[in-house]
Amino acid sequence: MIASTHLAIRVIAVGITALQLYSVFVAPLPLHMHYALFLAAVLVLVFGKDLPERPRLAQAIDLLLIAVTIAWAAYIVANHDRFITRIAFVDRPTMWDMIMGTALIATLMEATRRVAGWGLFVIAGIFILYGFFGYILPSSIGHSGLGLSRFIDIQVLSNNGIFGIPIGAVVSYIFYFILFATFLELSGGGQLFIDLAFFATGRTRGGPAKSAVIASGLMGSINGSAVANVVGTGTFTIPLMRRFGYKPTFAAAVEAASSTGGQLMPPIMGAAAFVMVELTGLDYVTILTGAAIPAVLYYLAILFAVDLTAKKDGLSGLPAKELPDVRAASCAASTFSCRWSCWSISWSPVGR
Template sequence: MTHTSTSRWLQGILTLVAVALSVFQIWQGLSAQLSAPVFRPVHLGWVLVLVFLAYPLLKPERHSAPVYWVARVFDLALVVISGWCAMRIATFDYDDITFLLDGLPFWDQLAGGLLIVLLLEATRRTVGITMVLVALVFIAYALFGDALPAAVASKGFALEEMVRFHVFSTNGVFGAPLAIAASVVFIFVLFGAFLNVTGAGQFFIDAAFAVAGKYRGGPAKASVLASAALGSISGSAIANTVTTGSLTIPMMKKLGYKPEQAAGIEAAASTGGQIMPPVMGAGAFVMAQFTGIPYSDILLVSIAPAILYFLCTLLYVHLMAVKLGLQGMSSSEKVMVVLAQGWHFLLPLVLITSLLMLSYSPVWVGIAGCAAILVAAFIAGLSQRHPALNWRQIITGLKDGALMALPISVACATAGIVVGVVGQTGLGLLFTQFLLDLSGGQLWSVLLLVMVAAIILGMGLPVTAAYIVLSVMAVPAMMDLGISMLAAHMIVFWLSQTSNVTPPIALAAFAGAGIAGAKPMGSAVQAFKLAQGYFLIPAMMAFSSLIWTDDVSISGYLSALLATCALILAFAAAIEGHFASRLPAPMRAALLVLALAVLALPDSYRWIAGLVVLALLAVNVWQQRSSPASDPAG
């Protein structure tokens, strides 16, 4: 058998296994036939098999054929071992509780230990070495914590106890993070895959250009709108940057944006998709599991902050266009024409939003969304304006959905080890006390520490994993300082997204830089500036009533919204040094001071600072209109 035919044979197996996983997930979602102790090991075993097929140990282009195929044989051995471990754990007899007294039998202990090793290797291949190192540090703490100084010591657990707790229970690998990834998240990732293969994604991009293309800096504003529509569904800021950026970044450069600016705009907008309802990435579903709050409630309180984030990004985009003297696109498709050609693709989003708001099971909602997008694609094909739906698209969607879900499931399973160690050893209480002591009991200091921790963790962890780790460690400290549980989780959830746009490792910005032909670090700086909402809005969540809970009045909530708008306006104008026209240095300094005042003042006085911000900017608009010749860019 030749090298090419063997590769095709392995690709065929990969496609078959991936499609089978998606079909199995849909069947389980509809029937719920398998209990959690059976379903989760089966899901993870299937995921590990796919990882070792799709992510080879060695790259063929970097090694000779004999070396590469030796490595592939090793990968196939890992496939077999993964299947055996998953089968052993899924068929374990939990009704016989003697294992709690006498310990695990040898073969079960071996299967559990091997599963952890295989999971860490799969994590290394899909997510990176950093998360593996984080998990190993926590495992080492659980095993050898009794050898540490008394202030940070733990009991110190035997290897058998570790395997029993983290594999043969729902506290570690098979805990809440994997439970969400294996059910809800997988189905919504599959929904996103169907959107891509049916052409619905292109419709949302076209609609964004039709709405915003004719305005000043049109392609950049269209990029923000398209990313808001697609980002939450894609599940990955990097994937969204590459998908929409391949179209928007060249158009932004052609209009006059600098390459670094174009890459930064796309990265900031794509990252924002992760906090945009109705689907807010995997972390939001994990939040619902951790807090016990219905996802529909989380969705509702997330709408206004998400809109504020995109308004903040749009404001920066507009100010850049004003400074550069840019105009809109010379021609763009009319909105009604685009809607007439693809209105079918709006129906699945309307459906899943309505069902989520009505508190239907997220798994059922996701499956209904998958069915709806296929129906919409079929209707679009009947209109002869789009290619007819065919079986190849369905198979591709099923395969792509499974492969896109691999890093999420693996990361959540590994994050489950961290969560399990925190609970098993009592480390969470120690870290909470450490944060409170280090911050002196000051909320702003705790927020700063959590922000730094989020950026550092984000350098090597996916955003969902970073959220899981931070939530179990930092949320209790914020709650001790008076922040509600939902607000604390929302703050950590938002801050966990920042790694995609924050130097020195800003993966979404780097992806955009590759498309734009821009300097990676310059693109990261621009993305960081454009994504300021990821820092300003969580601060307002902490210091105001921006998260609407039962004890927040309507007047307090509206006041928080207006104050946040004033904060965004003041900060953006001060940083850019421009509004309707160039801002003098004293006015920029005054706006920065007012921005800090909006954060620091009590609720009853924030509106005063907000009014002063609006007054200063109104003066700038009046000056520009009274002497337009003084600033042609305006």
């Protein structure tokens, strides 16, 4: 079961990539259908990625959630023409619209809880309750209240709810940057960034911590994720900072602050940058230019804090023999990239 589950997860992940590339290079799918298929595939990955390791009861729940996700996705695809031609708030949702819409929201909420924790789940739940029971609140913050029919109409059947600007930014922009960043890391670019940071600042006062700051900034510029940044650089930089005299709490704080700042560093900047493009109508380069200055100032502030702490505690840098060989790392990354490019060409129509 474990092998088959892992195979299925890989197939779904490849399927998402194929869907995205098909919509760009072959024929764009209708937006509502595209968003629904993309979201359903992601939710199946969330529910299925740990399926073999979970207890039997949890496995049954996960399989039920996967089945429900496939059901509402198939329903949206089958009824897509009706959804895009209906008149909002005039053509009332059918009973099956409300059943499948409720199933979509329920599976999305559970996936949110698993991925982002209880905090975001509770916040989303509060706003859902606010939509239904706003009529019992004071007039200054209350409203007339929504029924289930109108709630499903807004959140599921229109482009103003779940299938609105945020998921549009993910499907249209973020996915391709993540795909590029994954390729860059697999080609050795991530390790090259870390080696460059240590080569540039490793010998200076408090060098290991400064290297952690710069490496996190460089890694964050290509993945836009604080969690991925901590995993990619923290497992190496935190033990090194501790070995050279930094207190464990300070070493962890430096890595956490630096990795969080990766979401501010162009060009990727997490999901927020692409949502800003959609909301403001500004081009992406303008958003990047505006974000570059505060991002650099943020990292300079961390570097100053690290340097002052190193001066106060009398901490030194790395010895020359422990500095990485940047030339070897860059050559390894280039070799992998060349092999990947040759493989891609050989399997392309041109290569054949």
